[in-house]
Amino acid sequence: MSLTRTPAAAEAAAVAVAPQREAGRMRRMVRGEAAFGYLLMAPVIIYLALLLLYPLLLSVWFSLTDASTGQPFGSWVGLKNFTDVWSNETFRLALRNSFIFTFGSEIGKAILGTVLAFLLLRRFRGKKVLRALLVLPWTVPVALTTLGWLLLFDPTFSMLNRTTSAIGFPYHPNWLGEPVPAMIAIMMANIWRGFPFSAIILLAGLTSVPPEILESAALDGCGFLRRFHYIIVPMIAPILFIGLLFDLVFSFTDLSVVYLLTRGGPENTTHILPELAYQNGIQGGDLAQGAAISLFMLPVFVVACVIMLRILRRREI
């Protein structure tokens, strides 16, 4: 048997090896690309793990122990904190209020945000200045803006009541001292803060709708509402959903407006979950109960996120 290879055989062998080499090279490249991809993703994964996952797991741990601010390493009590808070009247009121506060605020923001967005679509002098000014409520620190609302609702010096009184309006509630007006008051402050954000999201979507589609629809006899319902909303739905999701999370977790305006009063009627969790967990020192209260928000977020993202995905497909 000859040990030497003929040129033809060598060529044939080379031709046979080439695809294998190419495949290997491709595999290495793919592996390299994947590794590079993971490398690029690493900061986000580390960020999420450190700033979201770790606190979340810590909250879960706290809620299953009797941890307090003085003894953060509590001992295991199982689901007792959850059953305890569920049996508490104040907690159930706060849970109900959280939904009222969130959905009430969202409706207000959606209406005002839509109106504002359409107004900002029009051409007029000083539009840019006005647009900048309208974003102020959302950008100014919440403590500052809420103090303004506190003055408006002040039981002794309420500017709101003085104004309505001057124009002959007969109803002058103790805004922050009666349950229903207090709830309306905190929603008003939250809507005022948040509707510019809704307007900007909507405006971004509206500007992406080709004007010729709207013009042809108008020529075909579509009125404003039909154009909005059948053309604009479906076209900007992804942006709307993402905006709505953000806004829901902001409202459901916003403790500052309630804390600064009512601290959950009068008689616990304006407590919402994040604010109650702060009061009991941090001010009261009962970390375990505070964690249990705040974790009641988690299923709500998960369900809302899953529903919205699924709808979005279906639309994209």
Place this chain on the structure above:
Amino acid sequence: MADDPAEIRADAAPEVEAVPAPSPALPEPAVALGGRLDRRLLLKGLSAGLAGVGLAPLLAACSSSNNAKVTKAPVGNEPAGGTPAVVISKGASLSILMWNHFVPAFDTYFDKYASDWGKTNNVNVRVDHVDIAQLPGRLAAEAAAGRGHDLFAFAAQIQTRRYQNRLVDMTPLMEPMIKAYGDVIPIGKATSFIDGKWLGLPHFNVIIPPLVRTDLLKDNGLKTPETWDDVMAAGKVLKPKNHAAGLAISHCNDANHNWRAIMWSFGASEVQQDGKTLALDTQEMKDFLTWAKQFQAEANSDEVYAWGDVSDNQYLGSGTGFFIHDAISALRSLQGKNDQLYNNIAILPEMKGPKAQLSMPDPQVFAIWNFTPKANAEAASSFLWTYMNNWKANFIASTGYNMPMFANQLVKPMPVLSEDPKFVVMQDYQGALLQTYGYPGPQTPASEDVLAQYIIPDMIGKLKGSGTVEDALKFARDQIAPIYAKNYKSNLTPAPNVTAIPK
């Protein structure tokens, strides 16, 4: 500094600011490893220091007869041979966490004092101020992180028992202080003396007296109230004339201390003396709630359900309210701005109830974390010793707001308060008259939780309109019982040792 007591007035405070903080003589290092004060060393040091400064003038500083002399040279300002109270290791720094004082001039004074002390002792000092309501949250974060300010103040919500395992034992600092300035009044012990150790250093009390419009009483032929029933009687006459009383029934600190003071004066309380057994279902509590319902309907303002901590001040300042129950800052804020109204407002002794006369001030207590680095803990101790020995200047800077908690510092005539007839009565706010949440038991994490959740004001709120005494009691029971049950089932928060509090 003023040479004569008559010269020591509120407006003299800026002068006090200019005085640099000296260093009392204490030759020995007094802080042991791990941040815990070494008692023996500190006692030795303090004894030497006291001898060096001169014990006689120090004690004279506390006596009324030698007040003028002491004012001229308060012990804290005595030259002390340049030896610091506690030898501070090289590289020490001192960060202090305070709240935003209701007398802003006091913050200015304190910050400058601390800065000057730092310069004198070669210590880099930083003072941070936060809103009083933010303190518990900030301290919780520091305790959880195991790092934070070296020295901090508990204010209103004194959490010494909650953080008892995280605080430096300040007994070595307190013992010579008690020797020099007398026993600590009961509220100071209740807030700082935990299971046989001084875990806090009682700084001062913010007294909460009744403030009443004398002109309105006179115009309506009403006598100056001495009891809570007198306030009710006056309110019944004045509320229909748009001059109702103003006691907050809301989620604010004022509501927490005012309604507790009245509740105790009826002989009622949330808990018994053991600090564990609930005391809600008593005839005294029912009497108190019946009184509160009537008071709200007939004598108190209807606005109070929305009030914050400054609302009653504003209410009094608006000229509407005839009676509030709050710190003297409500009055001070009118001084020089609305003198007519200021002159028509009197500070009264605490109102008496059917069973007792009790008041709930807002105390402030200094504490040091046990995770504070050794050198910084030394600096904190040294600073505290010097600062607390300068108590008279501190008191003047606060315009009489910061009532000391050591018996000999409360001897009449006190600076500032004794010089203005309007404020003379404030000197009587001391001793067992002053109690804190948890009374008649000790202050506990459970009573602190009840305070933080505003359960007592909410119980009063339940009496609104058609609300009954039974409704209010049921609410309080449902809210308070689980809190106490939880705290005392857990081994982590042992039942307080009441007998350990020295009488």
